[in-house]
Amino acid sequence: MSRRKRWEKTHRAALCAFVGSLALLGAGAASAAEPDPVRAREIVEAAQRTPPDSVAAHLELGRAYFVLGQYAEAKIEFETVLRFDSLPQDLLSQVEIYNKAANQALDEKRSLTGFGYAETGIGRYRVNSTRGTDAFGGGDRRDDFVNARVGGGLNYALPNGYALDASLDYRGRYYDNSDSRNDSDLRWRVAGSRSFGENNLAVGLRGRNSYRGDSDFRNDAGLFADYRYRVDPDNQLTLGAEYRRRRYPEGPLRERSRTSADISGGWVHSLLDGSGSLTVTAHGGQHFATSRPDGNSNFYGATVALDFTVNNKLSWGTFAWWERDAFNADRIHFHPDTLDNSVFLRRKDNLYEVGAYLVWEFVPTWTLRPELLWIRDQSNSVGFNYSSTEFWLNVRKAF
The missing domain is CATH 1.25.40 (Serine Threonine Protein Phosphatase 5, Tetratricopeptide repeat)
Known part of the structure; x- marks a missing residue:
């Protein structure tokens, strides 16, 4: 031998x-x-x-x-x-x-495995004061809301490491103030994957169908590929790519319809003997085939997320996301320092999101989830400056 x-x-x-x-x-x-x-x-x-x-x-x-x-x-x-x-x-x-x-x-x-969930709760939404929100009369506005979410996922194992998976996720939010838009969002995904050794590759379709308020709808659909590589027990590398179309069928937002192509790369690292994790992801790409007055845009950004498990009933985490959008068309905007003048410029945006959450399982399969989210859109064009702070408290049931 x-x-x-x-x-x-x-x-x-x-x-x-x-x-x-x-x-x-x-x-x-x-x-x-x-x-x-x-x-x-x-x-x-x-x-x-x-x-x-x-x-x-x-x-x-x-x-x-x-x-x-x-x-x-x-x-x-x-x-x-x-x-x-x-x-x-x-x-x-x-x-x-x-x-x-x-x-x-x-x-x-079982070849077919899966999970399900349902959650609901209450929250408060606040539009913070910025140059953009103050200029158009929306700054420092507060509103209470009720939200709900339901969905789940399935994975069907096939021979030789192949598998099929699918998921649905519905989210809705209803505001007390009749002037605020009530949103709903249905997210879906179907994919096939193959595991081989320390690697896993998935290819599929995913999208979103959203109601944006004021009779406006938005539909997203795209083709994606996602690769994972287990370096060792404490580290995982990821690589992703997606080509998608965002379409506003009608209404005043129709010019925002566009096609996007992007790639991403990430690293997941175990912390504190596995009771915590660090995730770092970078992404970049282009928005094109758009009717926006500012034209196409190149974008790049990063996400950092930390999660810590206190015990088998309690955990918490935080994350920060940033994206830079640079548009390719010059046009007239409000002056960045005063509304009395206008300027011929090329729009550039910096988008930020920072959040934190706590998860407490008070009885088996039931969790209480307070969450805080801060959003900031910063632009050299006054009209695209925006900020909000949201807090909500949800109860989630896992199936």
């Missing part, structure tokens, strides 16, 4: 023993009130010496990390072989969804 064949035989034997041990751990964890973290640690260390290369092995290892409370490592492991969209933004809820799907796949031998 050649050295290569002996190595492959030894590797397969070690991998089978590793997967078998994890299966015993999963069975033990399901039957015992308190899983054995010492045994889980031994299995994780064995996996690090013999990296898993099958869907089942990655799912089993993800469950072991979940038992140990290493949620960031669990998420990286699960996402190497499993695709879900429209997930809550906090790490703990995401890993609980993935872990439930892994139990369905491994213990119940």
